[in-house]
Amino acid sequence: MSDDRSLENAGFIPEVTGDGSATFYSEEFGEHFHCRQGAYTDAQRNYVDAANIPELAQAERLTILDVCYGLGYNTAAALDTIGRVNPDCQVTIRALEINAVVVRDAIANNLIHHWTPATQQILKTLATEHQYKSPTLDMELLIGDARQTLQPLAGNGWQADAILFDPFSPTRCPQLWTVEFFSLTAQCLAKNGILATYSCAAAVRSAMELAGFSIGSFPGVGRTWPCTIATKDQRPLPGLSQQEQEHLQTRAAVPYRDPTLKATAAAIIAQRQQQQQQSTLESTSAWRRRWLTGHGAQR
Numbered sequence: 504m505s506d507d508r509s510l511e512n513a514g515f516i517p518e519v520t521g522d523g524s525a526t527f528y529s530e531e532f533g534e535h536f537h538c539r540q541g542a543y544t545d546a547q548r549n550y551v552d553a554a555n556i557p558e559l560a561q562a563e564r565l566t567i568l569d570v571c572y573g574l575g576y577n578t579a580a581a582l583d584t585i586g587r588v589n590p591d592c593q594v595t596i597r598a599l600e601i602n603a604v605v606v607r608d609a610i611a612n613n614l615i616h617h618w619t620p621a622t623q624q625i626l627k628t629l630a631t632e633h634q635y636k637s638p639t640l641d642m643e644l645l646i647g648d649a650r651q652t653l654q655p656l657a658g659n660g661w662q663a664d665a666i667l668f669d670p671f672s673p674t675r676c677p678q679l680w681t682v683e684f685f686s687l688t689a690q691c692l693a694k695n696g697i698l699a700t701y702s703c704a705a706a707v708r709s710a711m712e713l714a715g716f717s718i719g720s721f722p723g724v725g726r727t728w729p730c731t732i733a734t735k736d737q738r739p740l741p742g743l744s745q746q747e748q749e750h751l752q753t754r755a756a757v758p759y760r761d762p763t764l765k766a767t768a769a770a771i772i773a774q775r776q777q778q779q780q781q782s783t784l785e786s787t788s789a790w791r792r793r794w795l796t797g798h799g800a801q802r
């Protein structure tokens with residue numbers, strides 16, 4: 504994929520979410536960029552707070568990987584939080600995003616007005632120059648497929664204290680939820696670092712475990728289903744409920760695979776479906792009957 508997105512180059516249209524902040528809808532992926540209950544709240548609570556950034560920012564240095572920068576809300580919430588907690592913190596951020604148009608349109612539609620003026624200025628500079636340097640911030644926005652743009656960082660031994668992991672949902676964008684992409688991401692997480700993501704899909708969690716993460720569950724704000732945090736060390740994390748543990752024993756937990764980090768979404772989905780058909784794991788519908796009668800599907 505390139506960043507010349509013919510479907511979406513015409514421009515994104517803002518839609519207001521439950522907390523008054525706006526998001527976009529992606530025609531290409533058939534999904535909104537944030538949960539409809541509140542885009543700013545999602546960034547602050549389900550990413551920045553979940554990844555423990557208020558505490559991490561008390562250190563002298565903090566390094567963050569923002570996987571799927573989009574409108575920049577997760578980075579913006581992190582910057583505002585760090586500015587409040589410890590303005591002297593030396594911050595390094597690398598953000599990955601395939602579509603420069605969405606970055607630009609967030610600014611063009613003035614969707615960033617909630618953040619502090621300093622953070623707004625950083626986001627504006629990033630949208631045009633794709634980097635921002637100051638005495639306390641070294642930030643680069645790497646435009647391209649995250650499966651490729653992350654490889655040089657991993658190859659150079661680059662390490663993040665916090666990873667904000669926010670692709671479109673696994674059925675829409677499976678290429679960023681594979682065992683192989685999580686393995687690449689895990690290489691970039693410091694030993695005592697933490698990854699936060701909204702998804703609790705069994706395929707996602709099993710891929711994370713196969714990539715070497717320990718996983719924990721937390722109740723996302725404004726989200727129907729729990730979110731996931733992950734580490735590479737053995738520190739205790741909030742445990743998975745019985746329901747969540749049993750979900751990992753079903754065919755829903757067959758992970759997405761992409762050994763070359765270049766496969767199309769369709770190929771990744773087809774390969775997983777084949778694996779599921781051959782699987783001896785319990786059917787997910789049996790698990791759903793036990794736990795979810797009357798509820799919706801899990802992202």
Ligand SMILES: C[S@@+](CC[C@H](N)C(=O)[O-])C[C@H]1O[C@@H](n2cnc3c(N)ncnc32)[C@H](O)[C@@H]1O
Nearest residue numbers: 571572573574575576577600601648649669671
């Ligand atoms: C759910 S949105 C992210 C929202 C964002 N974190 C924010 O705060 O606005 C997912 C983003 O992933 C981007 N994306 C999709 N496929 C990608 C890929 N292969 N590599 C990098 N970014 C990708 C989309 O363009 C979109 O901006």
